[in-house]
Amino acid sequence: GEDVEQSLFLSVREGDSSVINCTYTDSSSTYLYWYKQEPGAGLQLLTYIFSNMDMKQDQRLTVLLNKKDKHLSLRIADTQTGDSAIYFCAESMRGGYNKLIFGAGTRLAVHP
């Protein structure tokens, strides 16, 4: 079955690193994603990782994938107030469509 779980809330100090965690249950997932949603806005694709990779880095963002434990994490270095948002982990299945299954979202609050 398809299920994606995330912790609901994370609070960090500006300048620190943030780590948002996600677990998924479907081992046939092809790609795993991180999306950002600011209040009242749509979803912004931050990064994604193919299921046969274990790490991907893109500027301040580092994605780690532990396929054995079905655990995905997003690390944001030097977190800024503009990073405050909801972060959704999502998975998609093999096939031609990006049918995304989202986790509940983690609200990241960055304080001075």
Next chain:
Amino acid sequence: DTEVTQTPKHLVMGMTNKKSLKCEQHMGHRAMYWYKQKAKKPPELMFVYSYEKLSINESVPSRFSPECPNSSLLNLHLHALQPEDSALYLCASSQRANPEAFFGQGTRLTVV
């Protein structure tokens, strides 16, 4: 250009009204999607169009009627909605077999 444009941004409609949501992209993507996002919940897939043909309908009630008149446009026709249909409706697009799915800013629908 990774833009998906949705109109209108906000819509208030009565339960007897007929209205339409519109989505447009000019990235040459041949897969387009409608997602529904209730308050404080993750997005959930409603429909997938591939090459202008409906490929996936996630058991959505018939009061929601999608249409894909050409490869750049996606509509969602609304009729006889209920207050519980109030939500943020998100459009997305992707190239088939490409993992990147891009979302619009959404239409916030309120049914009164």
